[in-house]
Every structure is written in C-alpha cells, then in structure tokens.
Amino acid sequence: xxxxxxxxxxxxxxxxxxxxxxxxxxxxxxxxxxxxxxxxxxxxxxxxxxxxxxxxxxxxxxxxxxxxxxxxxxxxx
Numbered sequence: 001x002x003x004x005x006x007x008x009x010x011x012x013x014x015x016x017x018x019x020x021x022x023x024x025x026x027x028x029x030x031x032x033x034x035x036x037x038x039x040x041x042x043x044x045x046x047x048x049x050x051x052x053x054x055x056x057x058x059x060x061x062x063x064x065x066x067x068x069x070x071x072x073x074x075x076x077x
Contacts, residue, residue: 018059022057
C-alpha cells in the first residue's frame with residue numbers, strides 16, 4: 001500500500017510505501033533489495049529515497065511523491 005503524506009509546515013508531499021510482513025512474509029528480501037537499489041540510485045529522473053522505518057511487522061519506505069498514478073498503467077496503454 002502507498003499513502004500520500006503532507007508535511008504541514010513545508011507543504012512537501014512524500015509517498016509512504018507500507019509492506020505488511022504478516023500478510024507477505026516473503027516480501028522482506030524484496031524490501032531489502034529495493035532499499036539497497038534506492039540508496040545507490042541518485043538521478044533527477046528517479047524518485048528520491050528518504051528513508052525506511054520498521055514498526056511491528058510493517059516496513060515503511062519514504063519516497064519522493066510523483067503525481068499521475070501508476071507507471072505500469074501508463075506503460076500498458
């Protein structure tokens with residue numbers, strides 16, 4: 001699941017990706033890979049990675065927000 005977060009002080013939008021490891025126990029390796037790749041990639045054409053947090057069995061990834069919906073929806077058309 002991805003949610004939009006807005007910083008009340010700055011108005012900056014951030015995407016928060018949530019991965020529930022109880023529902024998807026095999027997803028931990030994918031989360032680790034994504035974090036490693038995001039840390040390596042720094043380009044103006046790639047969403048910025050701001051960090052990750054864990055709470056209970058949920059992993060939270062914080063990424064630059066991109067309006068316009070899913071990329072896969074646009075590619076398929």
